[in-house]
Amino acid sequence: MPSRVNRRDIIRGLGAAGIAGIAGCTGGDGDGDDETTTEDTGADGTTEGNGDTQETTEETGGGMDRTLSQGVLLPTTGDLADLGEPIKNAAELPRFVLEGETDFDLDFNVQDTQTDPNAAQSAAQELRNGGYPAVTGAASSAVSIAVYENVFIPSGIVGCSPASTSPDITDMNDNGLVYRTAPTDALQGRVLADVAVNRLEASTAATMYVNNSYGQLLSDSFVTAFQDRDGQVPNQVSFQKGQSSYTSRISQALNDDPEVIVVIGYPESGIQLFSDFYSDFDTDVPILITDGLRSASLPADVGNPLDNITGTAPLAAGPGRDYFEEQYRSEYGLDEDEDPGVFTAQAFDATAVCLLANARAGENDGAAIAEEMQAVANPEGEEVTPSNLAEGLQMAAEGTEINYNGASSAVAFDENGDLTAATYEYFGFQEGGGIETIATIEFSA
Template sequence: MVRDIDRRTFVTGAAAIGAAGLAGCTGNGNGNGNGNGDGNGDDSGNGNGNGGAGREVSLGVLMPITGDLGSLGGTIRDGALLVRDQLEDAGVDYDINIVEGDTQTDPTAGVSEANSMVNAGVPAVVGPAASNVNFQVVENVFIPNGVVGMSPSSTAPGVTDLDDDGYIFRTCPSDALQGQVMGEVARDRLEAETAATLFLNDDYGQALEAEFVSAFEEDGGTVLNQVSFEPEQPSYSPQLGDALDEDPDTLMVVGFPQSGIQLFRDYYSDYDTGVDIIVPDGLRDSDLPGEVGNDMENVIGTAPLSDGPGSDFFNESYEEAYDRSPGVFNGQAYDAAAVLILANIAAGDNDGTAIRDEIRNVANPDGEVVGPEDLPEAIEMVENGEEINYQGASSSVDFDDNGDMIAVAYEIFQFLDGGIETLDTLDFEAE
């Protein structure tokens, strides 16, 4: 059931044991297509048919293939690439040209790669992934150059309030919600009265930690210590010692896998008192226990869930293509690529502003519902000036005025038996 979250009432959905399968609507509303390829649609849903079949559709995919988030970035990228591969296999009459870039989980590298994409004429990009990279890229590259950015995983609350002229979107939810969810899990499921935090010293870590602290304290808990850390350090023993001083009931850790490997190795080597640990999506990596050398069964977490109308089709397609189950934010990347390609075709041109103006026309009601299994037909409908409503793998993919998702789902997961199991799911609709 989709519902608003009440800060004081945390309600979970039905338990679903097993690894989670993680990660519409052209504005040519009147259908009076002139077939001249000019794509004269506007965001009111009134425009012309496109007639642009056969042309190149350009899309960037800017992900952290290396660096602190590298172990997750490749699989997120693959979610986006799957859209192109499916369309090519279906024989659509467009050349889907994807330009890839590696941010290295580093803002400087991300800006450099983004500038290369702009110079190559890329009008829209899936990414970046990490919030500290996303802020630098969108503010210094995408917005000034009129390029659409759609991140599948930049969850920092500050993305909502960017002065972006409408160019920046995301298919993942804001951590303004995840902090509340984590606070409720710590208080209600773990029954913690005291907590400490250990968080990555960047936009993602700082913002999510602040949201957790606020939620936990508003629910009557006490936060004893708040300790930040830098990425990819040789040891995290000093930070662990500071955070775990005073014996908190739970430790909330925000980070990425490469740093997490060393952090958890240090914890289990020198600080393992059996304290309950809670983590967010950035540490949802099924390879982590093996890398750490511990089953990590005292670690529970929360993460955005791919639970859209097209999730079953996406999960099956992803596993068939890559011989592995999709992970965190993979479905969100698929949806971002699908929406940007549909908006490009609706716009009739590789132009960022025109694509921006078509995104809600291909993703929000009204229109005939289409999903991941219908993408070739959806492209033909858009080309013919028909209204569609894309509903995706991760959610219904409806954007609000800030470019955020209106409705999404979360999972509560735990590291068990050397992997990850989903304990509960939670659907919510933003107020």
């Protein structure tokens, strides 16, 4: 598909009514506030009756006497439940951080994707029918693609995923409605290849990947990058989720004695896969895993210390990371040394950016919010971080230029809604449980 030149220009050209009119289901607070706000707002989106405000906010509608509606669509059951619950918690955290700190009312609706495209579409329709114009989600790339194509894009709803990394999302014909606070796997494939060659000194590799968009495209990305470094990949083995045995698939991957195996999947399947590996095969071949298997409980669940397993995952390295982690631990009862988990900082940022864009747009309308996503996240402007999010909402509503720098990263979007740069973690499993960061790796798009 051809790439888009400028998302905001496309959205502006279509207009809010043009996108929302496809399904006629976006907008609305669910409590009547949106109708009042519309009556008090001029045609250009500025508040009438105040010349100063109109002069400084040509494209935005101010006012904090309204409700910001936000959906959350993430897995709390299914193959990604182990990772999805903390991600869902982080996506809700801005609501709790903002309690008593802002004049905006906050209306959240949380739905479970069940890590299943069909169930996720039903949940997405609940959000659409409830009038939620922007949604943090989904997590699995296959689930996100199904939801975006069949519900969000036709309905004019903004989708901002904290965890979907498939390169297929980059070139979706999305009318400028799809964004991500997690980096594309086009970057992570290069990171994996760099680790395999420079840290594990491997010249041959095999991949085992869950048979969906996330698994196949990340495997392809790694293979391309590894071959660019003169590596060879004789075997690429797909597997289905939720199988009772993966012994035959592992045997295929081990053919030709690769010097490293890259495993791409999710915890529920990973537990069975690695249990089969350690019980049925006498080898200590290094294994590289990816973000989908970054679970602190994996060694205990498998019943093995996983000494030969390391992995890569996007790392939370934004200026608001410490504040986010402090608030997360306080809200959800984690010990001081407990890690909130992979993609949790990205989930906080996804919700925060959507709320800021909503405040700047001045209405619960997907097209209007989408038009402001880059405006509130990309330089230049007054810095907003997780710790002054309430102040950021006020500035956004007043039309002040802001630049959100988040818990996970600087959160700057390119013309496709992807991040322009990301930090990755090279991690391993600690003896007795837990995850340790071995190194950090900076990569730019």
